[in-house]
Amino acid sequence: MMTISSKTTQWGAQLMLLAVAMVWGSSYGVSKSALLWYPVLGFLALRFLITFVVLLPYFLRYSAADRVQSYKMGAPLGILIAAIFLCETYGVCQTSASNAAFLICLCLPFTPVFEWLLLGKPITAQAACCLALAVLGAALLSGFHGQIAALNWGDLLIVAAALLRAIVVTLTRKLAQTNPAPALGLTIVQVGIAGCIMLVLAYTTIPIKQLNLPHSPSFWVNLIYLVLLCTIFAFFAQNWAASRLPPTRVAALMGLEPLFGALYGVLALGETMSTSAIMGAGLMLCAVFGLSGVGNELMRGVWQSRQNPLRSMAASREAGSQ
Template structure:
């Protein structure tokens, strides 16, 4: 599925809506790395995420059906399951598993390679990435390298999981643009329902054990459902379908900044001067990628 380019202005994504969605994925998803770390303190990683997405998907699906939105077709459910597994299990699930042996800040830093993967996968389907976007991606990777030199503290297994996660996430995101997916928010609901169900099944097969969660884990779980899934995941789904790949995945460069600030402010983590320099370079890379290609107008953020 490609962004709209020939329909009326009413079908075009407005700048206000696009930037609102970007703000949601920038700030909310930046906080979820720290919140996931807290949640898995007394909850099983895969099972917690599976239940999170299943509940969020059920709420969103129920609201949409009450408003008269049609249920996905059998084909829509099948493709939603495929993309849901890639994004939710392959992306978020691997991050949660890695955070057992890595800090939340490191997890967010490693995922800053997502825009590069998105640009590379986008070329498979003939999508072009502009020169300024490539420069922004390059700056982001330089910042990531500096962060890793100064701050990376993770086991080899955790590091491998944190490389596999953005591969699954960005491939699934780009592939979904060219599949017969459900439309609108029903797309998010179907992905969360199917992906969450698969994750709960996998949790049972892995033998994950449940216990009464701590208050901190319970509140973190609620936050992940409401803000991380219902708000931010729906916003990201919209961005994938209506903006160019580099912009839709630019959250991966802002999330480390939010994650580090939360880790320093709430988690007692410390960032050395080289780390702050790296974050400044990352923010600069985001600025290059998100700068409109044309004169400021509603169409400026539309997909090429």
């Protein structure tokens, strides 16, 4: 029986993941603006290493045991996160935005596969239906359903990123069970490793003149937004929630990222959503509604509300007969 405190923790984790999906959905437009001023690898190195420097004082306050646990859990995850960002960044450059928005949502069906392989948890029929609904919604939202897509290298890189996302979500849960680490300590190790990888790649593949820091205020405003919300908050929230929720549910909530990206385009950039996109958004919300446990709670509440009057009537009749 789940206690009230554990229920509260799970709802808090789900709300945090929704906030992560929201800020990550906005990150595409913000990153696109910043990349007008700086190379991709250099920009990613700045984003991660600035985050690392900001958080390092907090990491040094941890005990030696907590730092060791953070290294053990964060090292493999940091390498995987660097690979995800590389696949996503170069994949988006070589495919259409609609293909990328849909294909990244393939982490939804990938996640229960790794949950079964790494955690031994079989997928339920309800979860399978909700995940299928979410993938269909993503196809409608992105416009992928109207295309005959011949997968190119960019598409394959996005699929690889989706696969790696599913592995990270599930592996975070598994490592939290064997080598639990503080969520903030885990975040610091992850961004430090990812930042170092990006820095090495930047200096070995980009002419040094192109790595001179830009003077544009808009670049630094966008970078600060990405550091504070899309990296520090988002990585901490994801690490904290992923150690407390089933991976399939984490993937479903994070899968709303394209939806929030579309909303950001409408509200901030003046874009419009087609009827099929609105339908897709609705399907994705229904899928998350089912996977998050909200649907079950409401059905249980409706059932109890119907049963209570019947019990009262039965009790009244029994009292009257006595």
